[in-house]
Amino acid sequence: MxxxxxxxxxxxxxxxxxxxxxxxxxxxxxxxxxxxxxxxxxxxxxxxxxxxxxxxxxxxxxxxxxxxxxxxxxxxxxxxxxxxxYHEQIKIPEDATGYSYGMLFKPYISGALSEVWVEDPYIRHIHQLYNFLRFCEMLLKAACQVKTIHLLTSQDEVESGQQTIALAEVKQSLQAQGVSLDLQYSSTIHDREIRFDNGWIIKIGRGLDYFKKPKGRFSLGYCDYDLRQCQETTVDIFHTKHTKTL
Missing domain, CATH: 1.20.58.80 (Phosphotransferase system, lactose/cellobiose-type IIA subunit)
Incomplete structure (x- = not known):
């Protein structure tokens, strides 16, 4: 050496x-x-x-x-x-970088993780649907054995067709990797919360949609979310021995 x-x-x-x-x-x-x-x-x-x-x-x-x-x-x-x-709080400053899903969730992912619940009313527009896809990709690459992802979100009243098609494609793609996507809609959902069956609960003020729009398609951060600027938000992390289902 x-x-x-x-x-x-x-x-x-x-x-x-x-x-x-x-x-x-x-x-x-x-x-x-x-x-x-x-x-x-x-x-x-x-x-x-x-x-x-x-x-x-x-x-x-x-x-x-x-x-x-x-x-x-x-x-x-x-x-x-x-x-x-257990309660931990992370404050993501305006325009901060280095807060990709991988960086944010890594400390709470373990080999025992097999089931994830995502409760977020704003998985509707194209960039939000991509956010959810990136979150799923992060889970598949992480050191865990995720087999089921539950998503509870609200339905896009204007372009529900686009949302339905996109989430159906995500579901089919996950299924090919041996992961099941359980999709449910709610018209009254408001809170944003992500729960892991190893006991961790992560509440992000803006849900998964805390990234700013990139300045251009060939700007740094367009592909790599660690380089993407964030909107100011607060992340609260809790732990419970009993993770409830949605």
Whole structure:
């Protein structure tokens, strides 16, 4: 392994662990835990390639400290979950980037996840239907075994045909991947909520529709939602041992 490669791993580890500490200090414990785990693994990989003994001692001490903090957070989070008191809040600022569905939902997705409920009245217009499709794609690429996605939304009174055709295509496409889409409509739905059967509940003020329209079809962020500017919104995350169905 080249020195440049080792330096690159060190830089990556520092960046991830810095983010972990920031999230930790901000009370975003579940997210910080994911970053601590990623950063520790990067440090462990770098340690294997380090030849300098004093540096090895330094690395081991750092890894030990981060592992102890990660374990403390894990115990704290598990206790809050057990007591039904877990609540975390993320404020997405106006024009912020880096909040794709993958980045936002990753800390709450686990291998045990198999069923998802999406309650969002605004999966109607073309860009909103694409949002839902991207959310489904994110789930299929994630480290989980999603088999059923439930969608409760309202029907587009003006262009219901377009909505019906689009969601039927999403359903058929998911079915080809072994995932079932359970679609229901409600004329009184108002709240926006996403629930995972591993107990996590994510409430986004704007639902899945928190991205701004890209400046053009060839502007950064048109394809990659991590580069897409967001509208200001608040995300509240809860945990319950009993995930209700819609």
């Amino acid at each position: 080249t020195q440049n490669h080792v330096s690159g791993m060190e830089a990556s580890a520092v960046s991830v662990l810095k983010r972990a500490v920031e999230l930790d200090q901000g009370g975003r414990f579940q997210e910080s835990l994911v970053c601590y785990q990623e950063g520790i693994q990067l440090l462990l990989d770098a340690l294997k390639a380090v030849k300098d003994d004093p540096k090895k001692v330094h690395y081991r001490a750092k890894i030990k400290g981060y592992m102890e903090r990660a374990e403390q957070i894990k115990v704290h989070v598990n206790q809050l979950k057990e007591d039904g008191k």
